[in-house]
Amino acid sequence: MSRSDVLVDADWVQAHLDDPKVVVVEVDEDTAAYDKNHIRNAVRIDWKKDLQDPVRRDFVDQAGFEALLSAKGIANDDTVVLYGGNNNWFASYAFWYFKLYGHGDVRLLDGGRKKWELDSRDLVDGAEVPARAATTYKAQAQNTSLRAFRDDVLAAIGSKNLVDVRSPDEFSGRLLAPAHLPQEQSQRPGHVPSARNIPWSKNANDDGTFKSNEELTALYQAEGVDLAKDTIAYCRIGERSALTWFVLHQLLGQENVKNYDGSWTEYGSLVGVPIELGSN
Amino acid sequence: MCGAKAGGPDLAGVDVANETIIQGSVTRDGEPVNGYVRLLDAGGEFTAEVPTSSTGQFRFFAAPGKWTVRALVPGATVDRVVVASQGAQTEVPIAV
Incomplete structure (x- = not known):
């Protein structure tokens, strides 16, 4: 492909x-x-x-x-x-x-x-x-090999790549939603422990076009993501992480990448799951 | 097309006291410009982006602190640095 x-x-x-x-x-x-x-x-x-x-x-x-x-x-x-x-x-x-x-x-x-x-x-x-x-x-x-569910995410903590593609302020817990939406939300702020924060926007140029495959490969290498391991991408409701899934799975040809569409609105509302605050 | 309006879109139904609002309008020679406005955090990282309304307006719900507002319109990119606070509406008029 x-x-x-x-x-x-x-x-x-x-x-x-x-x-x-x-x-x-x-x-x-x-x-x-x-x-x-x-x-x-x-x-x-x-x-x-x-x-x-x-x-x-x-x-x-x-x-x-x-x-x-x-x-x-x-x-x-x-x-x-x-x-x-x-x-x-x-x-x-x-x-x-x-x-x-x-x-x-x-x-x-x-x-x-x-x-x-x-x-x-x-x-x-x-x-x-x-x-x-x-x-x-x-x-x-x-084809559920493309889709992650909450138990997949919990099982991936500390073992697989978890890529949180939200903005740094959502990742750290300062914001609960992308800043074009009101911030009134019921779930807790923060991120899944062991997740790397690689905002979706790093995949794209200002005009919305994707960066070159060489630039994208360099980005994930520089962020320390071992693409040989299974990867789950998430955001707030699964749309921005679908973009990162597109980059990793479709542009870079990584087969073992799933999108977690439940994303933070599900994970941040679960009772008893671990949450981390702060930046990477 | 009606003329440009200052300030952001209608705030009906929004809990203004708890939000940190950054809003404004993008104009060229006083007329509204159709384009996009991007919000970058203190580290320069993308946080959100909205299209301008038909009257050139835009709004973000941010957190207190320093932000960069970047207007992207055909043929121009303009940055404005602002400091926002909770419960306030930080106004950012941008002429391109």
């Missing part, structure tokens, strides 16, 4: 906007961003409404994912290109989610919505929505 198999630039997307086998999908933290404007012919997936079980804290099941992609007009053999705001946090989350359910060809638009906007590329009005005929999408059973 090469970098271009999972990451495309804006010129590539521009050239494929009318390709019926390429589906551009916007996934934003701000789920209303698509309504303002979006890349022409892009469809929307709402990470809250479409990807989460409406009752339990979990993902939609296999049948639910099949129904979603069928309704969006996405076929099993389509190339799906994901993009979104906030440096592709939720587009990365959707990428990981598509891989969890076994979609073959899924890619990220490097830099996402921000890079597209900073380059002053065209966006169409939010009301201009493409018509895609429904498909009969078949998903695979969840």
